[in-house]
Amino acid sequence: MTFVQIIDCRTSHFDDIDRLMDTWVEQTKGKRTATHAVVGKDHSDASHFIEIVEFPSYEEAMRNSGLPETDRIFQEMVALCDEMPTFTDLDVVRDDQLQAVNVRRFFETIAQKGELPPLDDLVAENYHDHDPGKEQDTLGMDAMRRDIGMWRGGFDFAFDIEDQIAQGDRVCTRWTWRGTHSGEFMGLPATGRSVVMTGTTVFRCDEDGKLAEGWWQYDRLGLMAQLGALDALEQ
Secondary structure, three states: EEEEEEEEEOOOOOHHHHHHHHHHHHHOOOOOOOOOEEEOOOOOOOOEEEEEEEEOOOOHHHHHHHOOOHHHHHHHHHHOOOOOOOOOEEEOOOOOOHHHHHHHHHHHOOOOOOOOOOOOOOEEEEEEEEEEOOOOOEEEHHHHHHHHHHHHHHHEEEEEEEEEEEOOOEEEEEEEEEEEEEEOOOOOOOOOOOEEEEEEEEEEEOOOOOEEEEEEOOOHHHHHOOOOHHHHHHH
């Protein structure tokens, strides 16, 4: 279970503490178990700081605390604080990366059987799509629905989400697409063949969490080879 430690302190020497944290990062390289750290300054009190540190588990957090470098840096940090820092230990019971959730829902929605559902709750009206397989970018919700319709008209398909990483307003997804060629696609009549394609998509989300821009990379050449479109060229 993911474990989070919250460190609450007051100091008039934050720059010195910040440099101290850089020293700890350098000295514990290859040994520390912390995976993510965020430091925030109280908007209404410039001397009040909170650090949130994430660990894979409570046990890993304790192992991190046991490092001699951690103990030494902590003692130096306490000396720079106006009062003794306080610690709150939390077992994470829910962790929703809402933008990543919306991206995952997008892949699930466009693969649904039947009529394509409305995408208004997932995609921004002024969506901008970058696809290396197209000469021009796709601009706007209507154009995107037409592109999706082309794929849905040619294949019955589904996505397997292999990896997903969210940072800031970007969500990167590595996926595997599996389909059956059940209709006309790029001038090729249905072959009934089962095909597989891998790819990666980076989405930028707007302030509402909707998909506002996308960059696609996928093996279209490999897909066309599986459909037999390159057979004539190889002869």
